[in-house]
Amino acid sequence: MTRPTSATAQPAIVLNHVSKWFNKRSTRSFKETFINWVKREPVRSQQFQALKDVSFSIAEGESVAVMGLNGSGKSTTLKMVSGVMQPDGGEVLTRGRVAGLIEVGAGFHPDLTGRENVFLNAAILGMSEKETKDRFDEIVEFSGIGEFIDQEVKHYSSGMFMRLAFSVAIHVELDVLLVDEVLSVGDAPFRAKCNAKLKEMAQEGITMMIVSHSAGQVKELCTRGIVIRKGEVIFDGAIDAALEVLEQK
Structure with missing residues (x-):
């Protein structure tokens, strides 16, 4: 397989105005729970918006890092692309066969x-x-x-x-490989072996979307970085610039 040229590459991954909410139950004492049950009052939950109107596309043959602090929404984004989760708003489109390393041993x-x-x-x-x-x-x-x-x-x-x-x-x-932090597990020789294989796949034209905290890894594998903060895309561009944005408070 050869990498498509910029003139011929089609989008492999597209997110159009994607939003995702999760229910976040408040902690209650046994007494409060019992009183609510007696009064037949429903248990209230708060909604937390994990992704807020996220839009971007990744072309065939492109290797892109999705980065952010813990709780930023980057892993939720990856799970949307893999089909593990469905968006509450917007749409997620993929082209070709997608394989994901979302959770170890899943x-x-x-x-x-x-x-x-x-x-x-x-x-x-x-x-x-x-x-x-x-x-x-x-x-x-x-x-x-x-x-x-x-x-x-x-x-x-x-x-x-x-x-x-x-x-x-x-x-x-x-056609598309999704990787979420799993390469942080294992010994150094095997991690090096995995990174070498990922480089080989990138050269063969496999589209890759990688979630990683390792600046060294993403600089080796990716030319583009997308930074997510509090569920929103705050930067999308060259990997070196993305890493600089990631370090900003």
């Missing part, structure tokens, strides 16, 4: 072995059984957990979860 069943979970997770990501069989050895080799592949994953460490989840995702025939 989609893994604890009572199944690593081998069984490779096939399960690959199917969730849209791979056929034949595709998975053809790439199974590569997946296991990259993960580096071959001796544990037939062990139930409930006995895996978080690092082993991440290795296997990442390995499955990068061996999918995908």
Whole structure:
């Protein structure tokens, strides 16, 4: 696969005026809760707006970092793109097959072995059984957990979860890869191996949207940064400038 030129690239990800709210229940004592129950008064909840009219697009073959402090809305944005969450306002559009590393071990069943979970997770990501069989050895080799592949994953460490989840995702025939902080898990050699693979995928023209706190990582992988603060996009531009904005209070 070759990277599309600026003249031919189509949008791979589009967010049009996206908003998202969450209910935030207030903490009540047992006495207050009991009185409300006796009076048949509903439990009040406050709404928290996690995303406020967010709009941007990412072109095919582009690698973009989405950055912000904890609670800024960056991970919520990624979950919207992955389809894990739906917007309360606006729309999210994607082109092609999307694979996401949103949470370590997401989609893994604890009572199944690593081998069984490779096939399960690959199917969730849209791979056929034949595709998975053809790439199974590569997946296991990259993960580096071959001796544990037939062990139930409930006995895996978080690092082993991440290795296997990442390995499955990068061996999918995908057009868009979403990555949310999972590469902060694991030892330094494996993180370097993951970053090298992501660079290779970027050169092959895979569209990437990466949420990371690591300035070094995003500078290596991305040319563009989107900074979100309190649910709003406050900057969208060159990665070095985005990192400067991120450091501002």
